[in-house]
Amino acid sequence: MEGMIRKGFTMKLHEGQAAEYARRHALLWPEMKEMIREFGGHNYSIFLDPRTHVLYGYIELEDEARWTASAETAICRKWWDYMADIMDVNPDNSPVCFDLQPVFHLD
Secondary structure: OOOOEEEEEEEEEOOOOHHHHHHHHHOOOHHHHHHHHHOOEEEEEEEEEOOOOEEEEEEEEOOHHHHHHHHHOHHHHHHHHHHOOOEOEOOOOOEOOEEOOOOOOOO
16 A cells, blocks of 8 residues: 555563464454554564564554554553563553664565
8 A cells, every 4th residue: 555654563472472472363353453454554464583582563554643543442452451461561551562663675
């Protein structure tokens, strides 16, 4: 899609939680899928480095502010609470997340 914003970020799993993280995402709630699309998220992928337990996320966004607003939805908060026991989280259970700086892209 033209005009998409490519966003990369990292999060971190607790040791030994890779299989559980994958299982939960394989069963991603339909309401979460709908919310991601509703708030302009597309082509969303998450990769795991099993040596470090670091997750690398990639998503294409229609609008950064619109995507940021998705954090205020009840379904997003419910997902954060559901995932909080297996990954590094902030006091509000949002994932500890670090944006990655883009350095190269080739279409």
